[in-house]
Amino acid sequence: MIKAILTDIEGTITRISFVKDVLFPYAAGQLPEFVKSHQSDPEVAAQIEAVKAHIEQPEADIDTVISHLIHWIETDQKITPLKQLQGLIWQTGYENGDFTGHLYPDAYDFLQAQKQAGKSLYVYSSGSVKAQHLIFEFSDYGDVRPLFSDYFDTKVGAKQQQSSYENIIAELPFDAAEVLFLSDVVAELDAAKAAGLGTLHLVRDGQAVSDAHPYINDFSEFSAELLA
Numbered sequence: 001m002i003k004a005i006l007t008d009i010e011g012t013i014t015r016i017s018f019v020k021d022v023l024f025p026y027a028a029g030q031l032p033e034f035v036k037s038h039q040s041d042p043e044v045a046a047q048i049e050a051v052k053a054h055i056e057q058p059e060a061d062i063d064t065v066i067s068h069l070i071h072w073i074e075t076d077q078k079i080t081p082l083k084q085l086q087g088l089i090w091q092t093g094y095e096n097g098d099f100t101g102h103l104y105p106d107a108y109d110f111l112q113a114q115k116q117a118g119k120s121l122y123v124y125s126s127g128s129v130k131a132q133h134l135i136f137e138f139s140d141y142g143d144v145r146p147l148f149s150d151y152f153d154t155k156v157g158a159k160q161q162q163s164s165y166e167n168i169i170a171e172l173p174f175d176a177a178e179v180l181f182l183s184d185v186v187a188e189l190d191a192a193k194a195a196g197l198g199t200l201h202l203v204r205d206g207q208a209v210s211d212a213h214p215y216i217n218d219f220s221e222f223s224a225e226l227l228a
């Protein structure tokens with residue numbers, strides 16, 4: 001019996017184009033100036049060092065660090081220091097009202113209904129926990145953070161690794177089989193299933209399905225049997 005839901009964001013409850021065509025270009029445009037002007041801030045300094053460690057260039061100058069970060073945005077590489085810095089940059093855009101966090105209406109209705117039915121809701125995204133809080137605080141529906149009990153990002157591990165889901169379950173008051181993971185990416189669902197979680201594939205953009213996972217095209221197709 002499913003008692004909790006762990007959801008991906010991009011492609012599952014949020015339109016991919018909001019991330020790819022709004023958030024990423026905004027971060028790419030702001031990143032060089034943000035990183036240079038905030039490089040002494042402890043949170044930013046830590047991510048700059050993490051970039052240097054990732055590229056194995058401990059003496060890299062700030063322009064080299066920035067060029068790698070921009071390349072990672074352009075190639076959608078979910079590398080943790082980039083995701084942490086994006087979250088810091090996006091805060092300004094949300095607070096300025098430059099954009100609101102997209103939620104599919106069917107997803108919002110589904111999450112509300114599950115919360116009201118007593119399910120615990122959690123988030124696991126490549127976006128940082130900071131970025132997750134922001135997309136929900138400044139969502140199309142206002143501040144929807146009360147829906148969620150906790151948030152996880154790639155600090156627990158990459159989303160296509162089984163151990164990441166084992167790490168998340170270790171922090172929840174539920175057994176793996178009591179948690180349903182929602183994602184648009186089969187490799188993520190495979191990793192979650194290997195860790196013992198239930199899985200449901202959101203096929204919003206005509207992507208290929210897998211026999212290993214039940215699927216729906218949107219949450220209007222969700223049925224109670226999927227919680228059994």
Ligand SMILES: CSCCC(=O)C(=O)COP(=O)(O)O
Nearest residue numbers: 009010125126127131132135
């Ligand atoms: C939290 S909004 C930004 C999402 C993001 O940066 C990203 O890379 C999306 O990855 P996901 O694991 O949510 O598909």
Ligand SMILES: [Mg+2]
Nearest residue numbers: 008009010011
């Ligand atoms: Mg996704």
